[in-house]
Amino acid sequence: MSPDHDTAFVDLRAITKRYAGVTALDSVDFTVQPGEAVCLAGENGSGKSTLIKIISGVEPATAGTIRIAGQDRPYLNPRISAAAGVMVIFQDFSLFPNLSVAENIAFATQLSTHQRFFKAKAVRDIASAALDRIGVRIDLDARVETLPVAQKQLVAICRALASRAQLIIMDEPTTALTEKEVRRLQGIIRMLKDEGVAVIFVSHKLGEVLAVSEKVVVLRNGKKVAEGPASEFDTQSLTYHMTGRDVPEVPPSDVTPGAETLMQVKGLTKAGSFADISFDLMAGEVLGITGLLGCGRTSVAKALFGLVSPDAGSITVAGRPVPLGDPQAASLARIGYVPEDRLTEGLFLSQSILRNVAVGRLDAHSSGGFLDMTRLADEAADWLRRLKVKTPDVNAPVQSLSGGNQQRVALARWLSRAPRVLLLNGPSVGVDVGSKADIHDIIRDLARQGIGIIVISDDLPELLSTCHRILVMREGRIIDALDGKSLTEDDLAHRLAS
């Protein structure tokens, strides 16, 4: 046994995890030393969240050994793991929005000490001690829901510290932060490391946390494909290891000059979400809308499809006004919307693949109240073939498909309705690398056929390889309209987070 393993706070050996035939992790070794910061990198579906779930005791490993804080842990659950000092800060922070800062920080500590009564004084003491430790001032009595994102994250860090965290796992810690806030986070991380607290960053955008990390581990398709000192990696080499190939940038072909204006959005405003959103979309154009998490990009997308009722503004498609706040009216105006969260919003998981497509065309194949089942099924099957959905059985539930194929099913539903405008929110979230490139091909292809496409995403390479124009949003407003061709990824990243 090497000394490395002896001192490690977390030591995983040959961890394998299978879910119903899918191998999410394949014999992965993973160690974290006390006071070390590790970047765990990988695309969506690479197995990084599974690894986190195993360390935090949420999921049992199928095979392999786990040592935490010097003890073998053949049986692990979230409570054992937390007692050993492993704390996970999820992307949504899992805070109680209606409770105060102090209550949120002290909550877990109070529970674990089995206090029978709520002691307001003790709660404040615990909270202010934790805040002092990272040198941050936040009003202890403020309700957490009123705080900006960056401060919520600090509250979550303090909660972990108050529970005597030895290892803090941070899921996508920088997606919602501006550059200044990222720098402050880096400072806090350095301080924690000096105190011997280990940190794991889980992310697919690692440029910002590389600076404070000692080690990088890259997962791809459940296997560890690279591991080494952080100094040996840069953003480019990370991307290469994560995707397994140098993704060729295929810039979109030009919009046909003099193409008609398809969609006009004027002064769309909703108090508290977005304000004064105006843009034109040409036939055959791909328009990107981007911004940090919480900038209002998803609310705008929903408003365009009538899922959110704006207070003011207008939307016209091909010169005709579209009634606001009514998804059926939007769909009649031939606007299609493929939502961000396929699993809860986009698909009927327990229903068949065929039905998931056919549900968009029920009216077209209904005569005298009854459906023409054959034509409905044939048309849906045809779209599935056109989008190259790989499945042995179209009557199988759609949840049996992989992420990439599921996304094609969601696309097929809208394409079968011959949309004029297609809104794609996070078109390649949770999709493997190969399918991602295919989906980008489909987007470019649809644009060539004259459909106006709006891609809402924070995946910068995706925006650059598909969009003609990119709108950048911050705090609910469009702050920049950029030409997709003359833009580099660093430029765009800077404009997003500055």
Next chain:
Amino acid sequence: MTTRISTRDVTTAPEFRLLVIAVFVFGLMAVLSPERFLSTQNLTSMAFQFPEFAILALAMTIAMMTGGIDLSVVGVANLSAVVAAIILTQYSNADMPASQSAIWLAIAIAAALCIGATAGLVNGALVAFFGLPPILATLGSGLVFTGFAIAMTGGSAVMGFPSTVALIGNATLFGIPVPLILFAVLAVVLHLILTRTAFGLRVTMYGANPLAALYAAIDINRMLLKVYVIAGLFSSIAGLIVMSRANSAKADYGSSYLLLAVLIAVLGGVNPYGGYGRVIGVVLAVLSMQFLSSGLNMLQVSNFARELIWGALLILVMVINTHAVTALRGSFRPKT
């Protein structure tokens, strides 16, 4: 794309389990009490008994398909029956020639169906436009409907119908009891609605994932209104059958039918969270329940014990259908 149905598909379908249960209960009762259970008299009496609550179970089924429930079915049935009964007793009498009383019967039936549809519209509006949870909306509206029926009758039974009324509940057509025919027709209609119409497919999809239905631009409010109107119409037909068989109408008839209707729908494989349900399963569950109920009757099990058995059965079926038990069953199976 063709759908291949192999024997394996048939035997693994949840409905197959129900067929086995129905046959088993029938066989058990036939063995325990052969001369009485298998008598023509008993078989005919069963065929007259079950359609009224079976139709309520169909009403429950369509509401459950959306992930909702309709707890007002019995209230709607009784209110419809009371309105029909009042019309019949006010404007017709036993001495009236059959041709004339038949017209009044038709009017009474139409009025009952209108009540059923209106009650369904109220339920649908509460669920769709006000977004109330169906279980509370229909619990409340069911009490209101029962309250109307009590107010109209003062709580006593309405009776004294012309003999034509017996046609609905007590007559036979080609030797088949009329209630059974009504049930068969409604079951086929509901099956076709659920599997062959755009509306039915939307009901299933909405039940499977209401949020995805919203994102798929399905007109959810209109769909929910229709669902509860259909449930209301089915309930009022059940009410008319009860009225005809009891030769009277009362605000609190068939109070045990509500639990029974829920039980049958769940036993029939309808997912109480929505998105799955087949009419054939419900029909098989109805038969099992009727065999069980008649059999227990013959074995002289008390009526009170019967409700206890039903309640226990409902919980048992739901527990068996949970993931925990499914996983447990899977773990006992030999690994392949």
